Amino acid sequence: xxxxxxxxxxxxxxxxxxxxxxxxxxxxxxxxxxxxxxxxxxxxxxxxxxxxxxxxxxxxxxxxxxxxxxxxxxxxxxxxxxxxxxxxxxxxxxxxxxxxxxxxxxxxxxxxxxxxxxxxxxxxxxxxxxxxxxxxxxxxxxxxxxxxxxxxxxxxxxxxxxxxxxxx
Amino acid sequence: xxxxxxxxxxxxxxxxxxxxxxxxxxxxxxxxxxxxxxxxxxxxxxxxxxxxxxxxxxxxxxxxxxxxxxxxxxxxxxxxxxxxxxxxxxxxxxxxxxxxxx
Numbered sequence: 001x002x003x004x005x006x007x008x009x010x011x012x013x014x015x016x017x018x019x020x021x022x023x024x025x026x027x028x029x030x031x032x033x034x035x036x037x038x039x040x041x042x043x044x045x046x047x048x049x050x051x052x053x054x055x056x057x058x059x060x061x062x063x064x065x066x067x068x069x070x071x072x073x074x075x076x077x078x079x080x081x082x083x084x085x086x087x088x089x090x091x092x093x094x095x096x097x098x099x100x101x102x103x104x105x106x107x108x109x110x111x112x113x114x115x116x117x118x119x120x121x122x123x124x125x126x127x128x129x130x131x132x133x134x135x136x137x138x139x140x141x142x143x144x145x146x147x148x149x150x151x152x153x154x155x156x157x158x159x160x161x162x163x164x165x166x167x168x
Numbered sequence: 169x170x171x172x173x174x175x176x177x178x179x180x181x182x183x184x185x186x187x188x189x190x191x192x193x194x195x196x197x198x199x200x201x202x203x204x205x206x207x208x209x210x211x212x213x214x215x216x217x218x219x220x221x222x223x224x225x226x227x228x229x230x231x232x233x234x235x236x237x238x239x240x241x242x243x244x245x246x247x248x249x250x251x252x253x254x255x256x257x258x259x260x261x262x263x264x265x266x267x268x269x270x
Contacts, residue, residue: 002172003172003261006172014184014186017184018185020187020200020203021187021191024266035211040213042247043177044217047218049221050185051229052229055233056213059237067244068247071199071250071251074216075199089193093196096189097186101183101186108175113189119173138228141230148234148237155244155245156244158244162248163252
């Protein structure tokens with residue numbers, strides 16, 4: 001990806017992420033988050049991760065965000081007058097956040113991070129394909145995959161029990 | 169063609185993560201706090217995919233797959249908890265949910 005395109009995408013990404021945090025109405029936050037997830041999916045496409053980009057749109061922007069929007073509408077949340085915390089708390093949060101960001105940028109801006117062939121080197125044609133991802137998933141990560149299915153089962157049962165009207 | 173170095177992706181991920189952290193610290197609505205956590209998860213996903221491309225190994229993309237699964241489970245359970253607290257306390261404001269505070 002050319003630096004100009006990256007810059008445009010990064011600016012859109014940061015603007016929509018700020019929209020999540022700064023907008024007073026929860027619905028608008030959720031829609032900004034959908035936009036953010038789409039821009040991240042576009043970044044994935046440029047990084048040769050086609051399947052992950054598709055999953056990002058289908059699972060994240062589709063399923064998970066619909067769940068969020070559904071809950072926001074179910075609870076009938078309105079715009080809050082006091083959406084953001086008091087001034088002192090806000091200042092402390094921004095101060096600590098920028099401290100973290102400064103430290104992170106200081107270490108991440110160094111050249112030579114992640115040695116290897118690098119971003120410029122050509123990848124094999126199958127890189128990021130469903131075939132290669134499935135091969136990795138079902139060989140070296142098989143145990144983690146099985147555990148994940150148990151986790152999803154527990155989450156489904158837990159969600160049903162928690163959201164039931166009466167806890168017995 | 170010029171290529172974007174890996175550092176730009178890592179810094180973009182750090183910026184998105186920081187926005188998520190500030191959202192968690194600053195917002196009072198529990199659902200918006202939850203969405204900020206999703207933002208942080210996605211920042212990390214971006215870093216994983218970028219490093220996967222840099223090192224030419226698929227492991228990063230497989231980890232992103234797992235992160236998405238955990239995020240889906242987390243969203244389901246978390247929203248169920250929010251619904252049940254709303255049913256009891258009629259609020260989603262984190263400052264009013266102070267029963268466990270000392």
